[in-house]
Amino acid sequence: MSNFDVYAIPKMKILTADQIKKCDSVTIEKGISSINLMEKAARACADWIEENFELKNKFLVVCGHGNNGGDGFAIARMLYEKGFDVEVFINGDDLKFSPDAAINFKKIKTISGIDIKDFSEVFNVNNEKSVIVDALFGYGLNRELSDDFKNLIEKLNQIPVPKISIDIPTGLYADKIIEENSIVLKADFTLTFQFYKRSFLHPETGRFCGKITVLDIELDKDFIDEVETDYFIIDEKLIREIYKPRGDFSHKGTFGKSILVGGSYGKIGAILMSTLSALKTGNGLTFTIAPECGNIILQSRIPEAMFIGSGENYIDTIEIQEKAVYGIGPGLGKEEQTQKALFDFLESYQNPVILDADALNFLAENDKLSLIPKNAVITPHPLEFERLFGKTDNSFERIELAKQKAKELQIFIILKDHHTAVITPKNKVFYNITGNSGMAKGGSGDVLTGILTSLISQKYNIEKACIFGVWLHGKAGDLAAEEFSKEAMLPTDLINKIGEVFKRLN
Numbered sequence: 001m002s003n004f005d006v007y008a009i010p011k012m013k014i015l016t017a018d019q020i021k022k023c024d025s026v027t028i029e030k031g032i033s034s035i036n037l038m039e040k041a042a043r044a045c046a047d048w049i050e051e052n053f054e055l056k057n058k059f060l061v062v063c064g065h066g067n068n069g070g071d072g073f074a075i076a077r078m079l080y081e082k083g084f085d086v087e088v089f090i091n092g093d094d095l096k097f098s099p100d101a102a103i104n105f106k107k108i109k110t111i112s113g114i115d116i117k118d119f120s121e122v123f124n125v126n127n128e129k130s131v132i133v134d135a136l137f138g139y140g141l142n143r144e145l146s147d148d149f150k151n152l153i154e155k156l157n158q159i160p161v162p163k164i165s166i167d168i169p170t171g172l173y174a175d176k177i178i179e180e181n182s183i184v185l186k187a188d189f190t191l192t193f194q195f196y197k198r199s200f201l202h203p204e205t206g207r208f209c210g211k212i213t214v215l216d217i218e219l220d221k222d223f224i225d226e227v228e229t230d231y232f233i234i235d236e237k238l239i240r241e242i243y244k245p246r247g248d249f250s251h252k253g254t255f256g257k258s259i260l261v262g263g264s265y266g267k268i269g270a271i272l273m274s275t276l277s278a279l280k281t282g283n284g285l286t287f288t289i290a291p292e293c294g295n296i297i298l299q300s301r302i303p304e305a306m307f308i309g310s311g312e313n314y315i316d317t318i319e320i321q322e323k324a325v326y327g328i329g330p331g332l333g334k335e336e337q338t339q340k341a342l343f344d345f346l347e348s349y350q351n352p353v354i355l356d357a358d359a360l361n362f363l364a365e366n367d368k369l370s371l372i373p374k375n376a377v378i379t380p381h382p383l384e385f386e387r388l389f390g391k392t393d394n395s396f397e398r399i400e401l402a403k404q405k406a407k408e409l410q411i412f413i414i415l416k417d418h419h420t421a422v423i424t425p426k427n428k429v430f431y432n433i434t435g436n437s438g439m440a441k442g443g444s445g446d447v448l449t450g451i452l453t454s455l456i457s458q459k460y461n462i463e464k465a466c467i468f469g470v471w472l473h474g475k476a477g478d479l480a481a482e483e484f485s486k487e488a489m490l491p492t493d494l495i496n497k498i499g500e501v502f503k504r505l506n
């Protein structure tokens with residue numbers, strides 16, 4: 001369901017283009033020749049294509065002059081050897097290739113069954129079984145494309161056949177934003193080597209990638225282990241390291257006490273969903289602080305949770321209980337008295353707290369960021385983030401600002417987006433890759449608040465709880481979409497899938 005497929009990746013680090021280049025060189029220094037490494041990369045792509053396409057497909061491989069183009073020549077040869085129809089397109093006026101690309105170009109020139117044509121001829125595609133392979137530029141792209149390439153890519157984008165980008169859709173950089181209105185090849189599939197690229201994970205750039213598959217080409221493990229980065233993806237391997245199976249000799253006290261605070265007249269559903277999510281995530285004791293108007297709704301829908309009334313139609317005080325983790329915000333409303341209750345609470349509260357939705361808006365509107373306790377978790381979507389910390393020009397800058405603020409305030413920021421990111425006070429950024437657009441509905445955030453509160457109260461350390469929580473939320477969303485469709489799935493369907501995710505982890 002998610003747009004990603006991961007095969008045996010040793011680490012979930014995300015590297016910059018320069019670091020990947022270094023990693024390639026170290027791998028080559030340690031034994032494998034660069035031409036054999038290219039052969040391995042191309043083999044992984046050709047095998048994937050063979051598994052996912054049919055022999056009646058015809059491959060139009062469009063190659064640049066660097067090593068990305070070299071991959072393209074090698075892939076063309078391998079596909080031809082597998083029995084596919086293949087044509088290769090190059091810039092007929094410029095045959096200055098990188099050394100390894102030149103070797104692979106020479107090899108395909110000797111194969112009489114592969115036609116080599118000029119870029120200008122790729123537009124005469126009249127076979128609906130055609131598939132375009134984009135091997136124009138990879139991580140080596142370091143400046144704007146020339147007009148010739150822009151034209152070529154614009155025209156390729158208009159050809160209504162599937163497109164596979166090798167390593168990176170041409171026109172994207174590995175690790176940074178592109179100018180607005182840049183021309184980028186719009187891939188249906190991206191076959192990338194060894195690492196996610198940051199550009200795959202941001203909305204402005206990720207939309208060009210289609211379904212992403214990371215292919216393991218066995219780059220040097222020691223280098224990957226040691227290289228420093230602030231950026232990671234959350235993969236299932238990491239989650240399995242974090243997840244603590246439930247011990248047999250435990251009692252309800254072992255699994256923590258959560259107090260979900262929120263709800264106001266007309267918004268009791270929000271705090272109900274948070275409370276239910278906390279329970280479904282395994283909480284031992286779950287309390288809801290909500291106004292009296294929610295009592296019957298909450299008690300009859302969730303008999304397992306305990307109700308603490310505060311105010312009639314909106315919360316007017318938040319009592320502090322010992323040894324509990326608080327999740328505050330869902331459906332809280334905008335009443336002044338609720339705001340005062342929140343500020344009073346934060347002034348004397350010391351333990352972990354998750355702040356969401358209206359709780360964040362109160363803090364933003366009153367410039368009360370200093371009230372956020374150390375080690376708090378805040379879960380803003382981009383607009384809430386902007387209200388709290390100010391405007392940024394794009395999502396890459398937003399992550400950098402979040403790193404700065406997480407460090408300054410010593411808090412964890414869960415920045416919700418298509419790929420939600422967990423930003424820690426130590427400046428690490430963990431991108432989540434589960435989840436889907438069916439979750440872009442009111443209520444999804446309330447579920448996340450419940451999950452996070454529950455995990456922290458069960459003594460997951462806060463960083464791990466954030467990472468596990470966003471992954472679990474997305475994974476349950478993926479299962480809900482599989483059963484009900486992205487359109488019809490509801491946040492309550494997602495809550496009901498949390499159990500299935502735990503079953504799979506066990």
Ligand SMILES: NC(=O)C1=CN([C@@H]2O[C@H](COP(=O)(O)OP(=O)(O)OC[C@H]3O[C@@H](n4cnc5c(N)ncnc54)[C@H](O)[C@@H]3O)[C@@H](O)[C@H]2O)[C@@H](O)CC1
Pocket residue numbers: 024025034037038041042064065066067068069071098136137138139140141142143144145146166167168193
């Ligand atoms: N180095 C290695 O060992 C491996 C590299 N591989 C492939 O090699 C790719 C990287 O290859 P390269 O470093 O040769 O780079 P690319 O093939 O991405 O680009 C080629 C060269 O074009 C130049 N260039 C950059 N921007 C340009 C622009 N706007 N217009 C015109 N020219 C421009 C640069 O000098 C760049 O090195 C990877 O993405 C991957 O596909 C794989 O074969 C795996 C192994």
Ligand SMILES: [K+]
Pocket residue numbers: 068134135136137138165166167168169170
């Ligand atoms: K490419």
